Amino acid sequence: MKNSIILLLLSSFILLLDAQELKVKSNSFTSDQNSGISVFSGDVNILKGQDELNASKVTIYVNKEKKPTKFVADGNVSFNITSKDGAVYKGVSGRAIYLPNTKEYYFYENVHLQQLNDKKEIMGDEVVLKTTDGKAYAKGMKKEPVIMIFNIDEEKK
Template structure:
């Protein structure tokens, strides 16, 4: 029989708390060491943001607030910046640093900005959701690829 473990953490954001829900097939926690490991079809949801992976390790501080999430294996995600810009994508590994509000995506990263035709493909992409900035690096033999829609102004010529 397959078990799904529901694990809920509460995170304090600036003035109000927002619930973070983690679902996985298995769960292991070492509170003294300050980490929890979730494995098997891991799904994390916090508001609009969602992260899916084969395995996620969550590190916590002394107040039991998450300080780092490391997602590994077939990572898919969707995130929203403070300016309501929405992104979705895939990678093989993702690290989220809640205190910096920063996602680091690694290996075969494909990041799409929804609503606009903007995409980044690379080996490493950093997305800061508080200032809506993205940085990318290619692999040794592969460049970063940026795809965006280029609209040209057209003028009707009078004959």
């Protein structure tokens, strides 16, 4: 019975919009099918295609069709994300929220986001990354501004 519930839940998570396999590993797992909430705790690692998310705890919300609608990662969050246009992002934060329907990421608490292809970095307390159109928004930390670092290619004369 327990194995069939786990199999049902994991198979439903595979149905992310682009039908890539979603693999979740953690030290513990609880689920409530009635509310559509599953909680993974302890060294959580999530892989989907080229994307990876690590955290102390991840809560996954699914709709009535068993499709994930929201992922909430808390504690020591680290991630690698590839956008639709091939941009590769790597970073850390205290909290992250992913909305698969819009492919938007919301990062909170000491966010450090790097775009590896273009050597850009954003540091702030809140960063929003929209992977479908390659846009990012940031807010500064409580006592510090947003910091953005990027390379400028200057033409030599």
